[in-house]
Amino acid sequence: MSFELARALLRSGAVSDEALTEAIGTSLADRIPLIRALLATGALQPERLDAELARGEVPKVSSLLPDFAAVARLPADLCQRLLAVPLGRDRSTDAMLVAVADPFSEHASMEIARCLGTRTRQVQASLGEIELALSMLTWAQSPSLLPEAADSDGDRPTEPSPPPSISNIALAKQHLETAMDRDDLIDRLMGACHALAERVCVFVVKRDAVVGHACLLGDSSRFKGLTISRAEIASGFLARALSDDQVHVGDTPRVLDPFLGTSDDAMAVTARVEGRAVLLVVVGGIDDPQRAREELETLSIAAGEGLASLLRMRRPSTLTPPG
Numbered sequence: 001m002s003f004e005l006a007r008a009l010l011r012s013g014a015v016s017d018e019a020l021t022e023a024i025g026t027s028l029a030d031r032i033p034l035i036r037a038l039l040a041t042g043a044l045q046p047e048r049l050d051a052e053l054a055r056g057e058v059p060k061v062s063s064l065l066p067d068f069a070a071v072a073r074l075p076a077d078l079c080q081r082l083l084a085v086p087l088g089r090d091r092s093t094d095a096m097l098v099a100v101a102d103p104f105s106e107h108a109s110m111e112i113a114r115c116l117g118t119r120t121r122q123v124q125a126s127l128g129e130i131e132l133a134l135s136m137l138t139w140a141q142s143p144s145l146l147p148e149a150a151d152s153d154g155d156r157p158t159e160p161s162p163p164p165s166i167s168n169i170a171l172a173k174q175h176l177e178t179a180m181d182r183d184d185l186i187d188r189l190m191g192a193c194h195a196l197a198e199r200v201c202v203f204v205v206k207r208d209a210v211v212g213h214a215c216l217l218g219d220s221s222r223f224k225g226l227t228i229s230r231a232e233i234a235s236g237f238l239a240r241a242l243s244d245d246q247v248h249v250g251d252t253p254r255v256l257d258p259f260l261g262t263s264d265d266a267m268a269v270t271a272r273v274e275g276r277a278v279l280l281v282v283v284g285g286i287d288d289p290q291r292a293r294e295e296l297e298t299l300s301i302a303a304g305e306g307l308a309s310l311l312r313m314r315r316p317s318t319l320t321p322p323g
Contacts, residue, residue, distance in 0.1 A: 004104035014052045019043035050126045056103025059123045064133040065191040084108035085133045095119040101130045176302040185306050196292045198285025205277045215259050241268035247293045260284035269296045271303035
């Protein structure tokens with residue numbers, strides 16, 4: 001529990017002694033973060049709590065994409081218990097950025113640093129943004145996501161249920177539009193799509209082919225660089241996705257079976273810059289097809305706008321590779 005936060009709330013007059021004492025008791029008894037206890041006991045409303053947390057003297061971030069690889073190395077419930085999310089490496093310092101809800105304590109980032117064996121740098125996000133990122137992590141933290149995972153009898157685990165859909169598509173859209181470069185945008189796009197679908201593949205669109213860039217699930221090392229020529233996709237739903245801006249549905253192409261599986265229909269959509277397809281996104285394992293269709297279309301438009309913004313900033317090397 002963050003005693004630093006408790007003292008800050010008392011100093012600002014945000015809560016009374018009695019309300020804070022009740023929240024601290026709930027935090028200790030139920031073993032939940034003080035922030036959750038403050039809301040559960042009604043000591044603070046969410047808007048006031050966010051305003052108080054924003055007083056912390058650490059950098060603020062407005063949208064989050066978890067670093068799934070870092071999260072996989074943490075205890076399964078650590079991020080939920082700490083209300084903290086690893087975001088990836090700070091390129092200037094090589095420290096792991098950790099978004100926290102409570103900026104008054106370094107306990108969360110220090111615990112994550114200890115587990116990862118690396119330096120961390122703390123940034124602060126609103127409780128709502130942290131909760132959205134945690135909802136994306138809930139499914140991603142499942143041990144059954146690991147290709148080599150097995151149950152106690154040595155058998156393959158049963159297929160996990162699909163991840164929850166994005167609860168705030170506007171936040172995901174904003175997150176895409178503020179990416180730092182193409183690779184950062186693709187990482188954010190995959191994270192947003194992963195909240196809609198179990199499996200995600202992203203191709204870079206070149207003149208004569210689409211080239212595998214990254215995938216979630218499957219053997220990602222085999223996928224990177226996978227090339228499918230335009231001739232090989234001259235018909236079918238991938239071809240239709242490349243030809244216009246709509247989300248298209250069809251049977252999974254056999255070449256993608258190792259990455260998307262064979263039992264589900266897949267959806268494909270493109271991100272476009274000045275009308276030209278730049279990225280092709282293919283997803284499989286969808287829980288709510290209608291919602292996925294609508295949100296994928298929104299995400300593809302946002303991704304295209306983000307890429308166009310990068311181009312306007314004169315970063316042509318971050319967009320499409322030569323060819």
